[in-house]
Amino acid sequence: MSSPGPSTVTAPRFDADRPWRLHPQVALRDESFGALAYHYGNRRLIFLRSRTLVELVEALERFESAGDAVNATIEPAQRPAYKRALARLAASEVIDAR
């Protein structure tokens, strides 16, 4: 399959109780504003717009659930916003349920 174009497969709904990881087909490039993410499968380019979010995405693999990763790395007041950010990254297939 050489040119999948936009994904026709529905991305999994984000469930913070499940374990997640950076999608294996996604590469991150660090930038001053956060990181650029490129999905080699669906060819989407996504902007991660804070270093904290990049660190959270990279931490996902080390925790039993996305919620645990958020609790360990994000201040309480910010947690709902970062969970929403993860949900959007799941919809774009930047992160993937393990």
Next chain:
Amino acid sequence: MPAKTPAKTRDSGLRDRLAHGLDAPICLTWELTYACNLACVHCLSSSGRRDPRELTSAEAMSVIDELVAMQVFYVNVGGGEPMLRPDFFDLIGYAVDHRVGVKFSTNGTRLSRARAEQLASMDYLDVQVSLDGVTAEVNDGVRGSGSYAAARRAMDHLADAGFGPFKINVVVTRHNVGQLDALMALADHYGAQLRVTRLRPSGRGADSWEDLHPTAAQQRFLYEWLCDRPSVLTGDSFFHLSALGEPLDGLNLCGAGRVVCLIDPVGDVYACPFVIHDEFLAGNVRRAGGFTGVWRSSDLFASLREPTSAGACSSCGSYDACRGGCMAAKFFTGLPLDGPDPECVFGHGTEALAGLRSAGLPRPAADHSARAVPVRLVSRG
């Protein structure tokens, strides 16, 4: 909000960061050869004859090595007709093997069944076949006799080879804008994606732009048409239309020298694919420092990354939406770079153009047009 796709962004914070430039381009255009067997009247690189100074295979691969090191995710490969390079498959194979994705643009004349199968077997590769009309009459008027049939044959081969959703790329002109629905249907027929891009007065387009660029009414139609069809790809090329209302998908930013650039067949690095002119030449990949040195240290790129003045557009309430439009379109129509785009949707560009005489307009730097213009197509399978 911390995460957002580039779609529909009015996010001036991110846009400002990008306008200051990145350590590496997000993507770039790489024209592998000036050789072309067509002579399209709007060719932005005035292609035709191969330049004897063309980068060798080894030089091209060392550019790819630099792109790998800079973490450039993909390159847009064009020309000329890139498939005319004998090492074409070696180069794109080398790139994708190193996870530099390739999106390449072809006129389809050399895309035989066997080549289509070879392309279908590769990962990280997108193909776009150029077609500037849904009928031979409209397409061939711009791209030359026989080019419509050749492009359709290439599409048939890609479909037969199971390539998947390739792209059909259309440069929108006065003559094909009325065919957009039919072009969409053609793309659907092939399971392909439609990509439409803006005609620029660059290369041979400097001589054909006047006759080919869409009218003001057609531009409004195009804007509505694109708003209703977010699945149509545009390469962010119509951001000047965003002044009409809701911004179109994309960054709505001129990325020249900031997040994109052009490497031409002889290794010259220009700010963007549409400004092949000495004034926008940043350096050459053959010099010490290579492409990386040009991207990071050229004086030209440093100046393009400085805050820009809205100039004559500063009193316009839509400047934030269109940012004054396309630098190349202004330059080659003789308009000041800090003024309106020649196709400004409010007509400010038309007024400015009316005040200019066509004599003394900047001419594209390198004209590789064939001396005679033989549009002779070789049909292979």
